[in-house]
Amino acid sequence: MTAQRRVVAEVLDGEHVHLTADEVLARATDRLPEISRATVYNTLGELVTLGEVIEVATDGRAKRYDPNAHQPHQHLVCSGCGAIRDVHPGGDPLSDLPASERFGFTVSEAEVTYRGLCPECAKA
Amino acid sequence: MTAQRRVVAEVLDGEHVHLTADEVLARATDRLPEISRATVYNTLGELVTLGEVIEVATDGRAKRYDPNAHQPHQHLVCSGCGAIRDVHPGGDPLSDLPASERFGFTVSEAEVTYRGLCPECAKA
């Protein structure tokens, strides 16, 4: 555990954080100016491998890193401003996929993204 | 309707096609060698706006373009080789999100990606 890794982990601390790698780098640089981009990517990759952080690709742009990895949840994304909320729907989406629709795959995960407009963007 | 647009539309014809923009460009170039990258992106963008084609971001890499836009469906992706299948789960995922989890959003869409291993990759 080096200073760099600690800083990256600290930056990602919190309940409803969905930062891009560049945002993580910016916040990490505030605390440890000499940290490099490569180290941020390396550390994020390790955290993902360890299962401490989840990679979320909500928009086809930069990936976001979600430290809320131990509580299963899905994401609600505003199509207007890109705001992201964690949500906890009822029911397991995996059970909605019947065996006849699995084509022999070993299905292990269902990722759900709800899209819509947040209250601010719905007004405008 | 120009020759270029027709070629892009032809390339995307089919039921279970999930091509990246570069793949569309490559196939289009086979038929019309002087077509440019910008035209492919422009045309894909128009098809998406028209609702004829759906943009799918299954992997955080290149977006894929799915012409099966008129039949609601979800995607099953192999974590090993990236293969994509269209699937039609039972039940509407939107109805799994209770009002208490909507945070005032106007939710209009739910995008589900199932992940797992295809038969080939599960063997290896």
Add this chain to the structure above:
DNA sequence: TATTGACTTGGACTTAGTCCATCGTAGGAT
């Protein structure tokens, strides 16, 4: 002290996509 090995660094590189000035062409006006 010297060696080892893991981690970090900065910069070059790659991929995916966008932007823009210019060019070509089809269709309408004269």
Add this chain to the structure above:
DNA sequence: ATCCTACGATGGACTAAGTCCAAGTCAATA
């Protein structure tokens, strides 16, 4: 038939996001 105009196409430059790599640093061990 010729000229105009406007839209679409072109290619090249540019940006964003991410990866790769050779070299440097540092701490623990022999």
